[in-house]
Amino acid sequence: MRRHRAAFVVAALAAATASDLSAQTRGTLDVGASWVDYEGFLGSAATFVKPTLRYEAPTYSVGASGTLLVFESGNTVVQGLAAGAWRAELVPGVRGELSAAAGVNAYSESPAYGHGLMAGRLYAGNVTSGAWLGGTAGRASTGTETSNPAALEVGAWTAVGPVAGRAVATRTWVEGTAYLDLVGFARWNDPGLQVEGSLGTRTWSGGGGSGAYGELQITVSIGARMAAVVAGGRYPTDPVRGVLAANYVSAALRVVALRGRRPSPPLRAPAVRPARGAASLRVMPLSGDLRRIRVTTPVATRVEMTGDLTDWVPLPLTQTGAAQWEVALPIAPGVYRINIRLDGGPWIVPLGLRAEEDDFGRRIALLVVP
């Protein structure tokens, strides 16, 4: 659903910056299989069907999509989304957009999640670069509980050569939960081939989880009306839309059922650097009190740890795999205060551990070894 919202932003930008383009209708049907590993569940194979319909005009767009996901167990996820957006040039160089979206997300017999959201955005710039500022508010529900989610976002896009990209920071509040997502997107378009990727991190989180995530999708055209779509990665929990964080890989055949008079205009932007400072930490027992500390980070070339376990002397970890760093230490059961450092940067709190303010004006992670 996050992707749908992004699609409308892209559509809005495209239409707003090219007012002479004519309207188009596009309908697709994806049929495929996936492997999904939701947090707290065992991994499972699944099959899915996903119809999408979108109509774009120079000043507005409407669309709808649905997903039926059937797991090995026979349980299902049913999702539906309808959205529309209207935009206009407010003053030269500045465009405004109002959009609305409503959706449902139901897993098996569990109470369904529902949401209705209104958003307003201001765009300044042109087709090659610019920035936007936006706010979202609405209502979400599950079972008998309701909440009033709200979000503020600031973003920028740029385009160079065949590559397009954008970066967005979104602060979201849902009841007692609040978090900040920092995400970069990049897309490379070529006739017959499209590669899209995103990389982000959730931070400054109170109850919204935290950590790094990212997705990659490759679409290869097969003739005029079919395409193969391969995707994979990790997406974060979305408490507004009732989506649980998961790792996944999927493959699908896309049938283009409806096509308008013009293809989607390619966005262009430079590649996006991965966010820095994202690292998770796990402790695994070896034998007796000997335990392996593993730090996973896709962005570092050097990882160090300091804390109660090292007498607060920096201890370099050894790289044992792609994005993986380890050290084995004798660690008795207890609570330990630690920080890690990537590439000689500031000492940070690794993802996955409870953090608190220390006595010296910084933040510390608490590692509990049972």
Add this chain to the structure above:
Amino acid sequence: MRQRLLMAFLLAGAAVVAPAAQAQDARLAARVPAEAVAPIDAIVRSAQDAGLPTEPLIDRALEGASKRASADLIVRAVERLAGELRAARDAMGQRSSAAEITAGASALRAGADPEALTALRERRGTQSLLVPVAVLADLVAVGVPADTAIAAVTVLAAGFDDAQYIAFRRNVERDIGLGASPVSAIGVRLEATTDAFTSAPTPSAPTPRKP
């Protein structure tokens, strides 16, 4: 001659006394600002005499030194921790392990009160309090009100093992991540757990399943 002998005895006495005046832990003298060593050493000795774990105090001083904190700030941090360790030990009992006392001190700082630690000890008996107390602190940290977290962790104390506590915390955090308020998340999970208590003498840990 007599004066020389007296001087020799005084020097010998000074030599004997001198090591006791030095830092009890060599790491302090080597790493902590000089003016902080004596006050910290006094706190450490006092804790030792009281039967409290001293390694966390040394660690806190080293942490402050590594973060280039001022001597005054380091001493205050160690002093504060010593007080928390003492309160945790008093609440959990004299036979509590160093790890339990350290976890208890962390929970007190997170917002738990000493009565909660006492109640946990009474419910858990001789079982380790390390994980329940750490889970208590974690729940408070993710936004569960302290009294609610205390009530939940205390209710579970009699029937849960460490793995079940960890699974309980993970489930609550996940529900919160899905949008539930901290209070309702812990309420739902607690209700499910207490239902399991009433239907089975030994509740089984929530094991992961396929979606």
